[in-house]
Amino acid sequence: MYIKNNNIVHMAKANYDLPEKELLKVKRLAHARSKKEAIVIALNNYIHRKKIEHLIAAEGKFPLKWTKSSLKKYRD
Numbered sequence: 001m002y003i004k005n006n007n008i009v010h011m012a013k014a015n016y017d018l019p020e021k022e023l024l025k026v027k028r029l030a031h032a033r034s035k036k037e038a039i040v041i042a043l044n045n046y047i048h049r050k051k052i053e054h055l056i057a058a059e060g061k062f063p064l065k066w067t068k069s070s071l072k073k074y075r076d
Helices: 020-029 035-057 068-075
Strands: 002-004 007-009
Touching (some): 020 035
Antiparallel strands (some): 002 007
16 A cells, blocks of 8 residues: 555556566666566556557547637637
8 A cells, every 4th residue: 555646546466577687778778776666667657558549549430520610719
């Protein structure tokens, strides 16, 4: 369990045999302080990329009824 933004977040405990070389590479590239932090960063990155993929796949499937004038009103 850890606290993030005043919210208690529970983490699942698990034992995995992860490739040490790749884990250390992720840790270094992500500037993580621990292997656990590196894994969390990698998982968050994966989730973020999948969300973007779903948004790209949905492109053009929902008609937008915005006009130049309605966007201008929205900005003001």
